[in-house]
Amino acid sequence: MNDKLSAELYERAKKHLPGGVNSPVRSFRSVGCTPRFIAKAKGDRITDVDGNEMIDYVCSWGPGILGSADIRVLEAVKTACDDGLTYGAPTKREIEMAELLAELVPSIEISRLVSSGTEAVMSAIRVARGYTKRDKIIKFQGCYHGHSDGLLVKAGSAALTTSVLDSAGVPADYSKHTLVADYNNEESVEKLFKEYAGEIAAVIVEPVAANMGVVLPKDGFLQFLRDITTKNGALLIFDEVITGFRLALGGAQEYFGITPDMTTLGKIIGGGMPVGAYGGREDIMRCVSPDGPVYQAGTLSGNPIATAAGLATLNILKEDRDIYKRLEKKTEVLDEAIKSASGGRVHTNRVGSLMSVFFTKEAVTNFESATSSDTEEYAKYFKYLLERDIYVAPSQFEAMFVSNAHSDEDLNKTCDVIKSYFG
Ligand code: KE4
Numbered sequence: 001m002n003d004k005l006s007a008e009l010y011e012r013a014k015k016h017l018p019g020g021v022n023s024p025v026r027s028f029r030s031v032g033c034t035p036r037f038i039a040k041a042k043g044d045r046i047t048d049v050d051g052n053e054m055i056d057y058v059c060s061w062g063p064g065i066l067g068s069a070d071i072r073v074l075e076a077v078k079t080a081c082d083d084g085l086t087y088g089a090p091t092k093r094e095i096e097m098a099e100l101l102a103e104l105v106p107s108i109e110i111s112r113l114v115s116s117g118t119e120a121v122m123s124a125i126r127v128a129r130g131y132t133k134r135d136k137i138i139k140f141q142g143c144y145h146g147h148s149d150g151l152l153v154k155a156g157s158a159a160l161t162t163s164v165l166d167s168a169g170v171p172a173d174y175s176k177h178t179l180v181a182d183y184n185n186e187e188s189v190e191k192l193f194k195e196y197a198g199e200i201a202a203v204i205v206e207p208v209a210a211n212m213g214v215v216l217p218k219d220g221f222l223q224f225l226r227d228i229t230t231k232n233g234a235l236l237i238f239d240e241v242i243t244g245f246r247l248a249l250g251g252a253q254e255y256f257g258i259t260p261d262m263t264t265l266g267k268i269i270g271g272g273m274p275v276g277a278y279g280g281r282e283d284i285m286r287c288v289s290p291d292g293p294v295y296q297a298g299t300l301s302g303n304p305i306a307t308a309a310g311l312a313t314l315n316i317l318k319e320d321r322d323i324y325k326r327l328e329k330k331t332e333v334l335d336e337a338i339k340s341a342s343g344g345r346v347h348t349n350r351v352g353s354l355m356s357v358f359f360t361k362e363a364v365t366n367f368e369s370a371t372s373s374d375t376e377e378y379a380k381y382f383k384y385l386l387e388r389d390i391y392v393a394p395s396q397f398e399a400m401f402v403s404n405a406h407s408d409e410d411l412n413k414t415c416d417v418i419k420s421y422f423g
Helices: 004-016 071-081 092-104 117-132 186-195 221-231 251-256 304-319 323-342 375-387 408-422
Strands: 038-042 045-048 053-056 110-114 136-140 178-181 200-205 235-239 262-265 276-280 347-351 354-358
Touching: 053 408, 071 304, 092 110, 092 276, 092 304, 110 117, 117 136, 117 200, 117 235, 117 262, 117 276, 178 186, 186 200, 186 221, 200 221, 221 235, 235 251, 251 262, 323 347, 323 354, 323 408, 375 408
Parallel strands: 136 178, 136 200, 200 235, 235 262
Antiparallel strands: 038 045, 045 053, 110 276, 262 276, 347 354
């Protein structure tokens, strides 16, 4: 494997960055090999510093739905740069973003832009608590909602690959208000609402879990959450940082036809730049400062360059809604190839252009079955693909993303490599 320069950079990086990276999953720790340091990306290809040009199924963990360096997004960013990078003052683009979010995701009557998915979720939880005047929240084991203290409880994503499910540094006093239920298990939710009647501010859920690998909501589960939160005066928050604009133009809430009270967004809405957003019903969002008593702020919130990239991306998706059918078809090609080549050795979960390959023979429908997967086998699969220039997530508990830029030729090449792995 030609990763000489990546290896050198990795050694150098470790001197001044924790684990040599700015986000744990990038360290390739859970697949036991040297992380690739990236030089550039274009379309469905990503090229590392050793010149390995790979077919990219990480897509920057979701933002890359159009493929990398889409010329239309680059143009929007370059033009915006000529007018300065940041003002710390309101701009027209921020209004256009809020109007577009409300148009494409009608439940988001009012929204606030922030700079990451973590910030969006942290703020939404604070608003839910301020609005309901209750402290407790329910999350699901294996779901990941960013790294704010109260959400790093039985979290997914890279937190699943470390030795401890929870994080050091989070005082018990913070996490005691975070109740944990099991994804796709109504009883586990009912039990908490009974035990903490009147104390639960919100249930936050990934409408399609994608941080324990992809796990779909079983029929009726999201409707159940909608009903039980309404009945108990709690808010339903859809964390659509991954599913937003990924599953449909209106996100998972359009795809499944369930309307949450609040939504958190990230990734795609920044078009590759740092943007998060939270929003929902007007009566709830009017609690946010300076309209109301829930404080939240940010120096680079609504940044002019980031909103230029985000607006360009969302408008491209809005003008080309057929993209979702094309993405579904592209991903189906991979899914079918994996299913037929693996002969039952793996289980795939797929929705739209989001997919995971679980190295387990049983159907993966919840945290327990997801974490029964053979992570050693996954690591072998990952390295086999990487050596043949196919770049998938360096963890069993992440998703595979397909972009509009993935060509039939590259999809077929990927299928051939995967078929050769399973022999
Ligand atoms: P960010 O703070 O990373 O922008 O978003 C946090 C977040 C919130 N909600 C969901 C459903 C998410 O998936 C994420 C972040 N996703 C991970 C990938 N599983 C980001 C990759 C990383 O941590 O490096």
